[in-house]
Amino acid sequence: MSANNTKSDFNWAQWRWISATTANSTDKNFAKKEQINTPTNSTTATTSAVSPNTSMSVNNSQSLxxxxxxxxxxxxxxxxGACATLPDWVLAVKKSSAPNAVAVKTLVLKPKxxxxxxxxxxxxxxxxxWSTNPLIKLLGGKEARAAQDDLxxxxxxxxxxxxxxxxxxxxDAASKPTLLFAIDKSLASAPQLAFRNFSASDSIVVSGSDLISFVKSAGFTPKEFDAAQIGAPAAAPSAPASGKAKQQKSAATTSASNDEGVMIGITVKKADDFPSWYTQVLVKTEMMDYYDVSGCYILRPWSFKIWAEIKKFFTAEIEELGVEECYFPMFINGKALEKEKDHVEGFAPEVAWVTRAGSSDLAEPIAVRPTSETIMYPAYAKWxxxxxxxxxxxxxxxxxxxxxxxxxxxxxxTREFLWQEGHTAFATxxxxxxxxLEIxxxxxxxxxxxLAVPVVPGKKSENEKFAGGLYTTTVEGFIPTTGRAIQGATSHSLGQNFAKMFEISIESIEEGAPQGSKSFVWQNSWGLTTRTxxxxxxxxxxxxxxVLPPNVANIQVVVVPVGITAKTTAAERAKIHAFVDEVTKLCKPAGVRAKADTRDVYxxxxxxxxxEMRGVPIRLEVGPKDIAKNEVRCVIRHNGKAQQLAFPTLSTSLPALLAQIQSDMFEKAKKERDSHVIRVEKFEDGFVQILDKKNLIxxxxxxxxxxxxxVKERSQRIALAGEAADEKAPSMGAKTLCIPFKQPTENPVxxxxxxxFACDHNAVSYTLWGRSY
Incomplete structure (x- = not known):
């Protein structure tokens, strides 16, 4: 790929070539005219024999x-132009002036x-x-997961x-021995490779041989592998398509107006690579996007609507209980935060501090709230x-x-998250x-x-309770694919601890109390986050x-016109679209959130x-045959079942169907959760082995x-079998999740x-154990 051929091979209106030759061109207007970003150091640009630069930082398009x-x-x-997803980018490269360039994705893995x-x-x-695990085994490892943002x-x-x-x-030099680079061998010899160039709108193209040269100059020896031999994860068999179902291609391909078969769906199986699956689902369905600050994320409308529905439900319920809404500042005076020792110790490693304002140091550092007890309780003491x-x-x-x-x-x-936090004070x-318990x-x-997610209500152990509290209650969820539990929400009794620290007291109302004596109030705090x-x-x-539960879906029903072909007349097309509009308008008075997808370009x-990828619970299809019968075809997202619904009764059938979907999703999830709860009487009865099979105990x-x-230390030792623990990964040791309020009735304690089950002491309760996030 020489500089002399670039003008004839590529469209200069779209491409800006950067090479050693053009950067050194004596035509000073050439670089300006073609918007070439030349190095600012003229000595570097004109040196005839430049040794590989291994110390140059690459952090934007200019530095690259x-x-x-x-x-x-x-x-x-x-x-x-901007590409929202990986498949969009692949298509953009194919439609560019370099249609033969191979779009390359870069994976960063944490191998084991x-x-x-x-x-x-x-x-x-x-x-x-293709699946990453065969590659890991090819390189001599066991398995891998997606590397975390901080790593x-x-x-x-x-x-x-x-x-x-x-x-x-x-x-850096210290990290080089611990990093391995692998490349599909078909890329190493490719004439043109395209990479994202620090922007959703920009790509950069180099040859495979030049890429290998760059990697070697950076101090790495590429490990080549044959992705074609590794192959894709096995797909589940599917029944033959029939009728209108034949119109629907795999969720992994597009069917845009040019039907080029570009990947747009989820490209990994949930069971094969759960971390990658989770990330793809969130990004490709436009639930969230990444942000420049590690550990912070952008919540897009598709997810924020879910949070809005949770907020709507919970606010209405707590208002019935007599709880009022308020807002307190997000900054905490350092002295106030240090008032309650136990509380501070629980959050100290996670507290973010503001130490500067502009160019001046603050006289006293100010903490950003990790929780609001120490913000709110000085005001409570006054009120x-x-x-x-x-x-x-x-x-x-x-x-x-x-x-x-x-x-x-x-x-x-995440480092920043949304939540609700309730703080209450009582006389008794x-x-x-x-x-x-009400909360x-x-x-x-x-x-x-x-959310149609089953949880186990219970009490936290003394070791797991909220720092500084009297006791903590919780609802515990379970993720079957990983076999890990996750704390859903907590309601804490703070006792009188914070009341004593912040002097929140009233004149005693206890019978027989001396005149004028004081008693401290009893306090609670409770919170629910976007973890939901x-x-x-x-x-x-x-x-x-x-797969969205109807109760929180931004769109509960999507209406899609079908059966429109090149032979469809303008009148027939108008008739179909008019029927689609009628169906959509009928939904709103029935309390159904509906949208018509009448985009002609798809x-x-x-x-x-x-x-389907975005999880809309119901899809209604409207075609000429449906209109003739005064009905619509209905396809349910969570189970794929299809049926015909009569148009005149949609205002009643759709709400009923959505309610049934909500119930069915919960029952399905509960049945799966229950199948993973195993009762064990002794640790020696395979405690760790049962956990390894993705169960709770x-x-x-x-x-x-x-x-x-x-138990936590012992179970971790057995699980790791001598391997070092990954400090940033979820623990392999078991811990108590909760002491369920609903205790076994058959053979109880x-x-x-x-x-x-783990020592010679008498048992007090049956407790739920597991590995958790």
Whole structure:
């Protein structure tokens, strides 16, 4: 690919070539005219023999252009308009002036079992589907998972979305021995390879041989593999299509107006590569997007609507209980945060501090709230002076910041997240205890009635309770694909601890109390976060993408016109669209959120896949035959079943069907969850082996802190079998999830007789154990 051929081979209106020759051109107007970004250092640009530069940082399109030019590598930069998804980008490259360029995706993996390797960077065709685990085994390892954002940022000095093989130039000397680069051998010899160029609108093209040269100059020896031999994950067999179903292509392909068969769907199986599946589902369905600050994410309308529905339900319920809405500032005075020692110790590693304002240091650092007890309770102390000021029951919807470094995952574990936090004060413990359980019941209903996700209500162990609280209650979810539990929401009894710290007291109303004596109030706090969205996606999603419960779906019904061909007359087309409009307008008065997809640029098959991937509960298809029968064809997302619905009764049949879908989704999830709860009487009865099979365990337990710590350490030792633990990965040790309020009725704990499953002490309760996020 020489500079002399570039003018005739490519359209200069679209491409900007950057090469050692053009960068050194004596025609000073040439670079300006073609918008070539030449190195600012003229000495570097004109040196005839430049040694490979291994220290140049690549962190934007300009620095990449400079690095390639310095290493005498010809490259072409293409502007093709913004591409929202990987398949969109692949198509954009195919339609560009370099239609033969192979679009390349870059995977960053955390391998297990490859000696001395912490990070694996893989370059592969963006339009190919294959499984990563066979590659890992080929390289001598066991398995791999997607590398977390922090690991990518610390190693490659870029956010995940900007990583390409050129990022290897950023790896410091200490990290180089722990990083491995692998490339599909078909790419190594390809004449043209396209990579994302730090923007959704830009790509850069180099030859395969030049890429290999660059990687070697960065200090790495590429490991080549044959992706064609590794192959795609096995797909589940499907029944032959018939009737209108034949119109729908696989969810992994488009059916746009040119029907070029480009990948648009989820390209990995949920069971094969769960982390990649989860990320693809969230990004491709436009639930979220990545942000420049690691651990922080953009919530797009498709997910924010879910949060809005949760907020709507919960707000209405707590208002019935007498809770009022408020808002407190997000900053905490350092002295106030340090007032409650136990509370601070629980959050200290995660607290973010503001230390500067402009160019000036603050006289005293200010913390960004990880939770709001220490913000709100000084005000409570002013507002509560007598029993007549109680109960004080406030709730706020806000964001909080917890600067975590362990395994960040969108919605599940993030540095900033949205939540509601309720803070209440009562005159008596009985009132406080009653509210703790009332709120927990509402959290159960959020998960089970709104999100169709089964949870286990219970009490946290002493070791797992909220720092500084009296006791904590929880609803615990379960992700069958990973076999891990996840804390859904918590309702805490704070006792009188915070009241004593912040002097929230009233004149005692206890019988026989001395005149003028004071008593401290009883307090609760309770919270529910956007983690709910992640749990819902993980539980219900499938290989095709999202599966949304109707109660939170942004669009509950999508109406798609079908049967329109080149032979369809304008009058027939108008008749179909008019019927589609009638169906859509009928939905709103019936309380159904509906949308008509009348985009002419896409075929019905494309639209089917588009909305199926986004999890819309019901698809209605309207064609000439349906209109003739005064009915519509209905396809249900969560089970794929189809039926005909009469148009005149849609206002009643659709709400009833949506309610049935909500119920069916919950029952399906509950049945699967229940099948993974195993009762164990002794640790030696295969405790760890049962966990390894992605189960939860219900076992008799003594409820001692020391016993729980021993079980966690013992189970982790057995699970790791001598391997070092990954500090950023979820723990392999088992812990208590909760002591379920609903205890077994068959062979229950007999006080003084039933023994703890892990030690010789008497059991107090049957407790739910598992590995968790």
């Amino acid at each position: 252009a400079n690095a390639l030019s310095t290493n005498k590598i010809n490259s072409a930069a293409l502007n093709h 079992g490859i000696a001395g390797t912490d990070v694996l960077v893989v370059a592969a065709r963006a339009d190919a589907e 990518i940022l610390s190693t490659l000095k870029l956010n995940r979305i900007d990583v390409s093989p050129f990022a290897l130039a950023n790896v 509560v002076q007598s029993h007549r000021d109680l109960p004080l029951r406030l709730n706020q919807w806000c964001n909080v910041v917890r600067w975590e470094f362990k395994n960040p995952q969108p919605f599940l574990r 413990k009985e009132e406080s205890d009653k509210e703790v 927990l019941e509402l959290y159960r209903r959020v998960y089970e009635e709104v 969205i992640g749990v819902m996606v993980m539980v219900h999603g499938d290989d095709k993408g999202l 075929t019905p098959g494309y639209k089917f896949n588009h909305w 219900l076992a008799p337990w003594c409820e001692r802190v020391a016993c729980e710590k021993e 007999v006080p003084g007789k039933t023994k703890c």
